[in-house]
Amino acid sequence: MTAAKNDGQRVDSRDLDIPEEPLAVSVLTGFLGSGKTTLLRHLLAHPAMEETAVIVNEFGEIGLDHLLVEKATEDTVLLNSGCLCCTVRGDLVEGMRDLYKRRVKREVPPFKRLIIETTGLADPAPILQTLMTDPLLSNRFRLDGVVTTVDAANGSETLDRQLESVKQAAVADRILLTKSDLVEEPARKALEQRLHSLNPAAPIYESVQGAVDPALLFNAGLYDPQKKSPDVQAWLKAEAYDQTDHGHHHHDVNRHDASIRAFCLTYDKPLDWDRFNSWVEMLITLYGGNILRIKGLLNVAEIEQPIVIHGVQHVFHPPVRLEDWPDDSRQSRIVFIVRDLKPEMFEHTLKAFNEDSSAPI
Template sequence: MTAEPIPLVVLTGFLGSGKTTLLNRWLGERADLAVIINELGDIGIDQDLARRGGAPISLLPGGCVCCAVQGTLRSTLRNLYMARAAGDLPPFSLVLLETTGAADPFGVSAVLEQDLWLRKRYRLRSILTTVDARAGAAALRRHPEALEQVTAADVLLLTKTDQAGGSECQALAEQLRRLNPRAELAQAQAAGAALLNREMPRQCRITGSLAPLASGAGLLREPPPATGAGHRLHPAGLRWRGAIAYDRLEQALAALRREAGDELVRLKGLVAIEKLDGPLLIQAVAGEPVELEPLPAWPDGDDDSRLVVIAAGDDPARPERWLESWRRRLALTEDSR
């Protein structure tokens, strides 16, 4: 076993901010990564969308690394290390953890600090936070999770800048500088996988080398004060068999958006459509238009349709009711799960 701890990079960012898109680009540039994907809820989608190549990918479903699945994260990190040492996995040189869009990234550092075995074998290299140039300002206003992710970052990566106006991007950049003047600020489109090699041991160095947006002074990072409020983001998921007509899907999506209103924070799914060989990828963020993309094939041969919705509010049963309406509207069988 190597005596040098394996670096761990956390990729975080609010729901729908483009983490998986960035992860896929980096997986295409590097073959020495092990990836852990943390999903909010029991039905995973992101791990199906990740470009695997030769990288081992582990899924942590059912909650956030900052709370419900800390024990699972410990086990996953231990198993990855032991499999690497035994030669059962490629000799990866870095672990990249993609958190849920609701996670507090400081939960990852807590896992490493509290477990002596892990602390000797892993070290947290950096926290990278994606921020949606279109929806980021609204997320920061509405969701404390988005604020935690921004204040924890060593590097803030602006995504979807091509879909936002220049003044909108500039206003968001100024807001991010105020919230976390210690972090580097860059456009995600220009951030290659070499960013994962940057050493930022809990003190962010501002070099300006990533983009002209960088500003601020290097300061020792402290976690933000705990609010004690817990998450107000609630997921629900549904699986079913059988293809549906495209026009019925459009009608069901429109009805779901009407029923959910402003409480719908994230919608994503892989759905079998009549006359399509692969699934239709469905994605939406808050009030943004639904994005539909046909995929050439089902990931890993799993051709179950699946839909995940995430709601904001005080009623954790609300997204389950949305999916029950969805099931009835599309006349899905009672054994849909």
């Protein structure tokens, strides 16, 4: 099979650099001034981040001057670290599609990872939904995880005043506490506890002047390329949630994050898939905007292997069947991060959807 080049010449498609596996995408978010730019600068200079592409909004917001080696196009620069940085001023889907096509045509270096930096005021949920729903993107890219930067010096005040920062922390797979050298230990610990209450399963790491080991931030999502399977244990940590009171966290009710909570429901008996699916559809229809994330490992009746689910607001990944259970437990474990919704509602409605006279949950 051959493909046409822009100049009319023919090229064997075997010469095109089409990856066998979808490219890993990490979303880097965090409120204004939380250190995303400084973090990116250090990450892109790290040897482990070679063959990385970055999408940012404007070059003016990112200080990469000392890394530039040539300007490839108006919107793309090549870095001496082997990385690629491009700016997308319009639609993210078109930008990612164009970047991928240029990679296939070898108009840009053959990057193996993509980092999307959001603006400081962005809600990351629409980006996650885009990665899940666009047919081309979902076939070419896979969501690795969300990395959220939080300013240790101003983080508590930002969480008090800016709901966007609360959502950014709540949906994170990794939280990076920046500028921790500027605060006293009691204040830092109090902020860490607040972030842990928002998102119990997300590891919290510290960074000073952007310095951090990239291995701590990446390979955080559903899919572990080393194991060739969804790495459930890396993100579904049911033991991190307070199951005794269904995730009720006793912090200051005047804070915005009082409306956002994380909790985990567990069930010992196998779930009926059709009824469970109906329950999820009901949740999406009625409360989709307030369901920030759902992650689950399910024991489904008449299926020996576990089923993985992952959703963001109104959008869900197709269910994935694992080859085996990641541990000895056969419980269904479903993690929720929600806004203005009570855990009891989820527990009671799931029971109502699955309960019958012969097999109550």
